[in-house]
Amino acid sequence: MPKAMRQMLEQSRRAGVARGEAACDPVSDEACGPLLEHQGTGLARPKAGSLLDAALTRENLQAAWKRVKANKGAAGVDGLDIEQTSQMMRQRWSDIRQELLAGRYRPSPVRKVMIPKSDGSQRELGIPTVLDRLIQQALLQVLQPLIDPRFSEHSYGFRPGRRAHDAVKAARGYVKLGKRVVVDVDLSKFFDRVNHDILMDRLRKRIEDAGVIRLIGAYLNAGIMDGGVVADRHLGTPQGGPLSPLLANVLLDEVDKALEARGHSFARYADDCNVYVGSTRAGERVMAYLGKLYSGLRLQINEAKSAVASAFGRKFLGYELWESEGKEVKCKVSDKALQDFKVSIRQLTRRTGGRSMEQTVEKLRPYLLGWKGYFGMAQTPWVWRELDKWLRHRLRAIQLSHWKQPRTIYRELKAMGASEDVAKQVAGSCHSWWRNSTGGLNRVLTIAHFDGLGLPRLS
Numbered sequence: 001m002p003k004a005m006r007q008m009l010e011q012s013r014r015a016g017v018a019r020g021e022a023a024c025d026p027v028s029d030e031a032c033g034p035l036l037e038h039q040g041t042g043l044a045r046p047k048a049g050s051l052l053d054a055a056l057t058r059e060n061l062q063a064a065w066k067r068v069k070a071n072k073g074a075a076g077v078d079g080l081d082i083e084q085t086s087q088m089m090r091q092r093w094s095d096i097r098q099e100l101l102a103g104r105y106r107p108s109p110v111r112k113v114m115i116p117k118s119d120g121s122q123r124e125l126g127i128p129t130v131l132d133r134l135i136q137q138a139l140l141q142v143l144q145p146l147i148d149p150r151f152s153e154h155s156y157g158f159r160p161g162r163r164a165h166d167a168v169k170a171a172r173g174y175v176k177l178g179k180r181v182v183v184d185v186d187l188s189k190f191f192d193r194v195n196h197d198i199l200m201d202r203l204r205k206r207i208e209d210a211g212v213i214r215l216i217g218a219y220l221n222a223g224i225m226d227g228g229v230v231a232d233r234h235l236g237t238p239q240g241g242p243l244s245p246l247l248a249n250v251l252l253d254e255v256d257k258a259l260e261a262r263g264h265s266f267a268r269y270a271d272d273c274n275v276y277v278g279s280t281r282a283g284e285r286v287m288a289y290l291g292k293l294y295s296g297l298r299l300q301i302n303e304a305k306s307a308v309a310s311a312f313g314r315k316f317l318g319y320e321l322w323e324s325e326g327k328e329v330k331c332k333v334s335d336k337a338l339q340d341f342k343v344s345i346r347q348l349t350r351r352t353g354g355r356s357m358e359q360t361v362e363k364l365r366p367y368l369l370g371w372k373g374y375f376g377m378a379q380t381p382w383v384w385r386e387l388d389k390w391l392r393h394r395l396r397a398i399q400l401s402h403w404k405q406p407r408t409i410y411r412e413l414k415a416m417g418a419s420e421d422v423a424k425q426v427a428g429s430c431h432s433w434w435r436n437s438t439g440g441l442n443r444v445l446t447i448a449h450f451d452g453l454g455l456p457r458l459s
Contacts, residue, residue, distance in 0.1 A: 051146075052211035055138040056097055064137035067242075068130065076129030077111045077225045085130035100135070103214050107132045109223040109230045110238045124192065126224055126238025136219065136242040139212065144246060147206050151249055152256035157269035158245030164317045165377055167267040168331055174265045174276035175311045175321055176329045182311040183275040183286045187294065188302035190271035191244065192236040195298040196220050199237070199251050206250065219243065245270070255293045262289075267316075274316050283308035318375065330379040338383070341371060345391060349398060357399055361453045368456045384459035395455070396445050400426075418444045 054060065068082070075081045080088060089096070099105040110126030117123055128136065148159055156167035171182075187193075200217060207213060220237060223230045237244045248270060259266050259275065264286065266275040275290070277283045287308055291301055307314075312321050315334040322332055333341075348364055355363075378384070403409045410427040418426075422440035451457070 050211070051142050051207065051209040052101065052215065055135075055142045055212075056100065060138050060141055061134070064134055064141060067137050068133050073130075073133065074111075074113075074127055076127050076132065077108050078129045078131075080130060082130055085134075089131070096131070100215065101211070103211060105215065105218070107135075107219050107222040109225045110240065112224050112226040113240070123239070125240040127240045128219075128222075128238075132219070132222075133242060135215075139215070140242045140246055143207070143212070147246065147250065150206070151253050152260055152268075154260065154266050155249060155253065155256055155268050157272075158249060164269055164374070167269045168317055168319050168377060170267040171274055171276065171311070171316055172321060172329055172331055174267075177265075179265055179276035179278050180311050181277050181280055181283045182309060182314050182316075183277065183283045183290065184305075184307050184309065184314055184316070185273045185275070185287070185290055186302045186305040187271040188300040190299065191239045191248065193299060194237045194248070194251060195235060198297055199247060202250050202254065203247075216243065216247075251297060254297065255290070258293055269317055272317065274314075276311060280308055319377070331377055332380040333375050333378045333383060337375070338387075341387065342390070345394065349394065357395065357402070358453055360395070360398065361450070361455045365454060365456060368458070372456060372458055381459060388457055388459050391455075391458075392445075392447065392450055395450065396441055399445060400441075413441075413444055416444050 072082070075084075096105065108129045108131075110128050113125045113127055114122040115125060144160065151159065154170070156162045156164065156170075196217075199220070200213070203216060204213060219241070221233065223233050224238065225231075237247050252268065252271070252273075255273070256266075256268060264275050264277075266273060268274075273290075275283075275286050277286060287306070294301055312323060314320065315336055318334055318337040319331045320334045322330055324330055344367060345364070348367060349360060400409060403412055406427040410423045413423040413426060414420075418440070422443060425440050
């Protein structure tokens with residue numbers, strides 16, 4: 001699954017993951033009351049100009065806690081989940097806050113988690129403790145309104161009011177204007193290779209608060225625990241913490257501004273950057289220029305995934321651009337995303353033993369709704385119809401596998417109103433579940449039948 005799409009979906013399941021989580025406005029949460037308002041918290045009004053004090057106000061912490069709770073997530077190296085962390089903070093928050101203000105707080109190492117990617121490789125995540133996720137989220141909520149407005153208009157990832165769809169629309173707009181060659185740049189293991197010294201230098205130019213700078217530096221150097229052993233970390237900003245996306249944008253904004261200064265048309269989402277030009281020769285010059293810019297940040301271009309190519313058919317954030325017979329530039333779901341969709345559906349329905357069809361559909365619903373929401377811009381209705389057909393075909397085959405025996409298949413089909421001929425025909429080929437899931441069975445396990453079960457339609 002493409003990185004950005006996964007982030008948006010995890011992101012709808014949830015991911016992000018790995019996404020910026022700053023709320024537009026502070027929100028209160030009754031569940032936060034006992035946690036952050038009990039006697040002895042020592043919460044004070046922020047000092048003028050103190051970002052750290054602003055981050056630690058009751059209102060901001062309540063909003064951060066609500067966000068962390070909503071995202072759920074696994075426990076960190078301390079083994080404490082959301083509820084256990086809440087209980088711990090009832091006793092220790094006053095001391096933790098004083099440590100933060102005095103610069104003595106030391107974040108816990110992140111817990112290393114490897115998640116599989118669709119190409120068979122793995123992505124490394126670093127899961128902070130719930131306490132550290134709360135503190136990072138509180139920092140994010142005061143830093144993002146300060147820093148984000150100065151980012152490039154061509155940057156779309158992990159920013160309030162912006163999403164992947166906006167980047168795809170921008171790309172389509174450039175191609176409509178005749179810039180039909182794309183410089184497609186992917187950075188190799190970007191989040192793992194962020195240079196701490198360079199990042200901190202760029203942060204100091206944007207943040208005039210020594211306490212915040214010191215705390216962010218502590219998070220960058222907190223280390224990572226793998227198999228019970230903590231390894232020092234001198235590079236990278238672990239994916240999994242609320243601050244990481246903002247820090248990534250701080251670093252890459254330098255490249256954005258350099259491209260803007262040269263008048264280039266481009267769209268960037270995280271470390272995926274597409275620059276649109278009028279010719280291959282111009283594209284090669286831009287690629288060389290980007291190589292120098294990224295090298296100055298100690299970053300590497302992934303040559304295997306980067307290219308100067310036609311904008312049509314080149315994957316960007318799970319989408320591809322195509323040209324209709326009327327020469328209109330449109331977008332569609334990429335071939336890779338379609339393959340990943342079927343892989344995910346097979347995984348979600350692989351082990352259905354003991355689950356009813358209703359339960360199977362309920363398990364599919366969040367993924368289908370998230371996927372449909374993300375790819376709603378696709379201008380290929382026939383693709384959606386084919387996916388619907390394929391999905392119902394698979395569910396019919398699963399239903400037959402549940403019934404297994406010819407007698408059971410015959411009895412269940414008759415109970416559902418099947419004719420004698422259809423019931424006998426399907427029951428007589430009971431072991432050919434996939435081939436048997438068409439024809440007569442379609443007249444019993446109809447589209448309306450799956451609608452009644454709550455299966456979302458893609459078309």
